[in-house]
Amino acid sequence: MESRFRIEHDFLGERKIPAAAYWGVHTARAVENFPISGTRISAMPDLVRALAHVKKAATRANADLGAISRERADAILAACDDIAAGHLLEEFVVDVIQGGAGTSTNMNANEVICNLALEKMGHPKAAYDVLHPNDHVNASQSTNDVYPTAVRLALWFAIGRLIDAMVALRGAFEAKAHEFKDILKIGRTQLQDAVPMTLGQEFLTYAVMIEEDEQRLREARALIEEINLGATAIGTGINAPQGYANLACQYLAEQTGVPLKQAANLVEATQDTGAFVQLSGVLKRVAAKLSKTCNDLRLLSSGPQAGFGEIRLPARQAGSSIMPGKVNPVIPEVMNQVAFEVIGNDVTVTMASEAGQLQLNAFEPIMGWSLFKSIQHLARACHTLQKNCVEGIEPNREFLARRVRESVTLVTALNPLIGYEKAALIAKTALATGGPIDQVAESLGIMSRAEMDALLVPEKLTQPMRLAAPVHPEIAPTGTKTA
Numbered sequence: 217m218e219s220r221f222r223i224e225h226d227f228l229g230e231r232k233i234p235a236a237a238y239w240g241v242h243t244a245r246a247v248e249n250f251p252i253s254g255t256r257i258s259a260m261p262d263l264v265r266a267l268a269h270v271k272k273a274a275t276r277a278n279a280d281l282g283a284i285s286r287e288r289a290d291a292i293l294a295a296c297d298d299i300a301a302g303h304l305l306e307e308f309v310v311d312v313i314q315g316g317a318g319t320s321t322n323m324n325a326n327e328v329i330c331n332l333a334l335e336k337m338g339h340p341k342a343a344y345d346v347l348h349p350n351d352h353v354n355a356s357q358s359t360n361d362v363y364p365t366a367v368r369l370a371l372w373f374a375i376g377r378l379i380d381a382m383v384a385l386r387g388a389f390e391a392k393a394h395e396f397k398d399i400l401k402i403g404r405t406q407l408q409d410a411v412p413m414t415l416g417q418e419f420l421t422y423a424v425m426i427e428e429d430e431q432r433l434r435e436a437r438a439l440i441e442e443i444n445l446g447a448t449a450i451g452t453g454i455n456a457p458q459g460y461a462n463l464a465c466q467y468l469a470e471q472t473g474v475p476l477k478q479a480a481n482l483v484e485a486t487q488d489t490g491a492f493v494q495l496s497g498v499l500k501r502v503a504a505k506l507s508k509t510c511n512d513l514r515l516l517s518s519g520p521q522a523g524f525g526e527i528r529l530p531a532r533q534a535g536s537s538i539m540p541g542k543v544n545p546v547i548p549e550v551m552n553q554v555a556f557e558v559i560g561n562d563v564t565v566t567m568a569s570e571a572g573q574l575q576l577n578a579f580e581p582i583m584g585w586s587l588f589k590s591i592q593h594l595a596r597a598c599h600t601l602q603k604n605c606v607e608g609i610e611p612n613r614e615f616l617a618r619r620v621r622e623s624v625t626l627v628t629a630l631n632p633l634i635g636y637e638k639a640a641l642i643a644k645t646a647l648a649t650g651g652p653i654d655q656v657a658e659s660l661g662i663m664s665r666a667e668m669d670a671l672l673v674p675e676k677l678t679q680p681m682r683l684a685a686p687v688h689p690e691i692a693p694t695g696t697k698t699a
Contacts, residue, residue: 222342233342238307240327240342240349246320250311253585257321258308260588262370265300267325270366270445271353272296273468278355281457288352291333304328312585317578318363326353356456356464360486360576361447365468367584368440371495372474374591375437379430381598382502386426388606393420400678401526401616402623409625412677415526415611422509429502436491436498443468443476444485450575451483487576489569492583496565499558499590506598507555510548513605517545526616530608547605554597561586624653629677630663638662 221232224241231241257263272293279289298304307328310320326349331341333353339346347353354362397416402409445468446461448454453461461478469476479485519525535544564586568579577583620626624643631639646656654668663671 224342235341238304238328238331238341239309239324240331242323242349243310243320243327246310246314246316246324250314250320252311252313255312256309257312257324258305259312260370260585261302261305262373263321263366263584263588264305264308264325265302266366266369266373267321267362268296268300268329269369269468269471270362271325271329272300273445273464273471274355274357274362275353276467277460277463278457280463281460283355283457283460284352287337288333288347291337291347292329292353294336295329295332298332299325299329304332312581314581315578317359317576318367318581318584319359321581322354322357322359322362323349326350329353356446356448356460358448358455360449361444361482364486364580365443365445367580368443368491369468369472369474369476371440371584371587371591372437374588374595375433375495378591378595378598379433381595381602382426382430382433385598385602385606386423386430388602389419389423389426392606392609393417393423396611399611399613399616400620402619402625409623411625411628412620412623414678415616417678418512422512425505425509429498429505432498432501436495439491439494441474441476442479442485442491444479444482446478447482447486451481451486453482483575487572487574489572489577489580489583492565492580492587493569496562496583496587496590499587499594500562502594503555503558503590506594506601507552510545510551510555510601513548513609514545526612528610528612529605532604545605547601551597551601554593558590558594561590622652626677627653629671633671634662 220235222235223230224233224244225231226241226245228245231244233240233244275284275289275292275296278284279286284292308321308324310324314320330344330347330349330353334341334343334347337346393416395416396419397414399415400412401415401418402411403413403418404410443465444451445464446453446456448456461482465476465478468474513527513529516524516526517529520528529545529547531543532546533543535542535546565583568583568586569577571577571579624646627639627643627646630642641660642653642657642662645651645660646653649656651659654665657663657668658665
């Protein structure tokens, strides 16, 4: 009966490894040492894919430069292609939170690639005298250049999906802005009535806010295109052959289609995590603004009878276990919660970056995990906000029209003609008496109802307008003299 285990060793001693496992002793020790989050790096398929691409590029360069044989290189390349395509994802078993600056993740990749390549060469797993995870798969490399390069590449892939999700969400807001372009409402400042606007203008603002952040994300993504592959341990390139760094970077860019470039100073690049801090800050900005937008949607839809009640969000589920018929704004609420998480992740990234010492930052695993969570959750939240909320929003047209007709804020448009104080008197009297502003203005002898009606056309109050001459010479701003 075939054994269910094989024995592998490192300089610390021997370990029993499941016979079917593609990972080996270094991975086994990491699993024992870091039972932290319960989440394996297989939860980040972008990272596993990126690791495969990095190992493939390194192997191509090594083969070209004679650092490993062509036979070994061909087997490693075939294994990398399989893993980049998604095979053996379940073999990446170390925890996402780990000590060692990512060494456990790098060795997990080295061992899986090595054992898969051995099978392709017709050898059993762990035949490391034929092909070795360190000597061959990891040739000319260190965790300190492989891991940050793979994290940056994986983040680049993930950011692209977040941008796509934001573009789709922006499109949904733009469509609603067009649909609502002729619906008048009263704008607000500090939650108090301000001046008229259209519901379309309000929704277009949300689209513009998203578009601005799409550009900020593209800028942040450009910063992570600079990689330190070829730096090996601290940036000096020790143990790598002449020309390896340039060749490996060239191959990695070619394989992935990502415009990667070698850092100008590899010693600096190996210790500097500023690009992660920058990206995290942009993600925080995206989260904060999307959360503000969702706060607005919750306010504008509050009610339906005792709140703002200006829009209706699509009903997605029953809102209460005790109150029949209640519907809650659950989709904006989930975006709010994702935003809270992203802001917390930004604190983690900031502290981890600050904690780096000398020639290496040992805390890139938590930075990578925090950034991956922020990007993934924001992308999913954007998708559900678009599909399950924004696309189904409806305006409360009759209610909005009534509020505009009754609003005393329309007197703001009279300021250039009668002055602030007379306009304020009209507003104050209308609020005190409950009378419409045109009647109040006439009763105060400031302006006739016909003149008021001609001036206070709500459709004209949502765009800049040319100042007109006073209706009567005697109706002049307070404090001025008339001829």
